[in-house]
Amino acid sequence: MPPDRAATAFTHASWASDRIESYERLEFLGDSVLELAIAHELYDRYPGFSEGRLAKIRSHVVSRASCAVVARELDLGRRLGKHGIGDLQAEEIERLSKNRNVLAALLEAVLGALFLEHGFAAIEEAIINAFASRIEYALTTYVDHKTELQEALARSGKQVSYVVLSAEGPPHERHFTCAAVVNGEQFGVGNGGSKKAAEQEAAREALAKLEPSK
Secondary structure (H helix, E strand, C coil): CCHHHHHHHCCCHHHCCCHHHCCHHHHHHHHHHHHHHHHHHHHHHCCCCCHHHHHHHHHHHCCHHHHHHHHHHCCHHHHCCCCCCCCCCHHHHHHHHCCHHHHHHHHHHHHHHHHHHHCHHHHHHHHHHHCHHHHHHHHHCCCCHHHHHHHHHHCCCCCEEEEEEEEECCHHHCEEEEEEEECCEEEEEEEECCHHHHHHHHHHHHHHHHHHHC
C-alpha cells in the first residue's frame, strides 16, 4: 500500500486538519467491500439458505464487534498514528488502538485502501480467509432469537415488546428477568446477567411456543 494511502487509512479523525484526510472516507468504502465479499461467499457456500438467514449471518459477520475481533487478530491497532501524524501522546494512541469502534473502522479503512490499490477480485479471498472464524461463529454459536421472533411474528402481523420483570443484585452482579410480550400476552420469560441476555432467553422461549403453529 502506498505510504500516502496508508497514512490516511491509519489517521484518526481527531488528528486530521480536515475529516476527509482521516480514515473515515476509506472506512465508508471498505464497509461496502466487506459486505460484498461476505455476501458473495455466503451466497455461494450455502445455496439452501433463505435470503433472511443469509442476511442475518452477514449482519453478524460484518458487525462492529466482529470487525474489531479481526482487527485485533491482524494487530492493526499497532499501526495507528505511525504514518507521519506528528507528535501524539502515547496514552492517546494506546487508548484508541484498543477501542472497539476504532479497530473496526481501521479494518474497513484498510479494506477500502486495498480495494482502491488492487481491485476487488485480488483481495476477496484474503477477506474471506480473515473472516473465516467469524463466519463459523455466526453459523454455529451466535443465534439472534429476538430477530427470529420478530420476523416470525411479522408474517402474521404481530409485534413483540420486552419488559423487565425484575432486576436484582449489586451493580457488578445484576440479574435480570425479562418477558417477551406479544399483543399483550406474555409469551416467554428469560433470565440473564444483562437485559439483552434475558431478552434473548425470553425470545427463545416465545419461539418455542410459536413453533407448533408453524
